[in-house]
Amino acid sequence: MKPIRLPFLNAGLLLAGLLLAGLLLPGLLLAGGVQAAAADHVHASDAWIRVLPGALPAGAYVTLHNDSAQPVALTGATSTAYAEVMLHHSSTAGGMSRMSMVDTLTVPAHGEAVLAPAGYHLMLMKAKNPVKPGDTVTLTLKFSDGSTLATDFAARPANAIDAGEPHAGH
Ligand SMILES: [Cu+2]
Numbered sequence: 001m002k003p004i005r006l007p008f009l010n011a012g013l014l015l016a017g018l019l020l021a022g023l024l025l026p027g028l029l030l031a032g033g034v035q036a037a038a039a040d041h042v043h044a045s046d047a048w049i050r051v052l053p054g055a056l057p058a059g060a061y062v063t064l065h066n067d068s069a070q071p072v073a074l075t076g077a078t079s080t081a082y083a084e085v086m087l088h089h090s091s092t093a094g095g096m097s098r099m100s101m102v103d104t105l106t107v108p109a110h111g112e113a114v115l116a117p118a119g120y121h122l123m124l125m126k127a128k129n130p131v132k133p134g135d136t137v138t139l140t141l142k143f144s145d146g147s148t149l150a151t152d153f154a155a156r157p158a159n160a161i162d163a164g165e166p167h168a169g170h
Contacts, residue, residue: 041067042064044065046163047153048062048154049153049154049155050117050156050158051158057123059121060077060139061117061121062141069110072144073105074087074142074143075104077139077140079124079139079140081129081131082124084124085139086101087101087120088100088102089119090118132155134155136155137152138151138153139153
């Protein structure tokens with residue numbers, strides 16, 4: 001009889017463990033989700049959008065500063081103003097300019113990454129309402145560690161080449 005008892009005991013412990021895990025896991029996941037929400041280790045500056053006429057996609061540009069000792073990667077963004085946002089990189093080869101989709105853009109530890117015309121940008125497509133120069137559009141930047149950063153972008157005209165205002169801060 002004794003050899004049979006041990007497996008029963010183990011099965012009972014296993015069941016208790018599974019029940020405990022089932023009760024605790026949802027709470028842990030919820031806590032993790034709340035904790036990951038705000039990217040306080042990344043700061044954005046010179047955030048602007050170049051608005052093109054009609055339904056043409058707009059490019060969004062920003063400088064990202066990483067204050068932490070770990071690299072973090074921009075993976076994309078969402079916006080209530082545009083149905084689609086993609087991370088792109090522009091390059092020129094043989095006099096031809098082309099854009100390609102990229103999965104991530106790394107912001108080095110204690111460093112910065114620059115999204116600027118002719119380089120990395122967020123491509124904003126399918127505006128839900130027409131965006132015009134002078135408007136402010138909020139993009140929620142998404143990072144590889146699960147954090148997000150809501151950033152206000154200033155809409156500028158098609159002939160703009162930069163954020164258009166001096167920044168004394170850095
Ligand atoms: Cu693009």
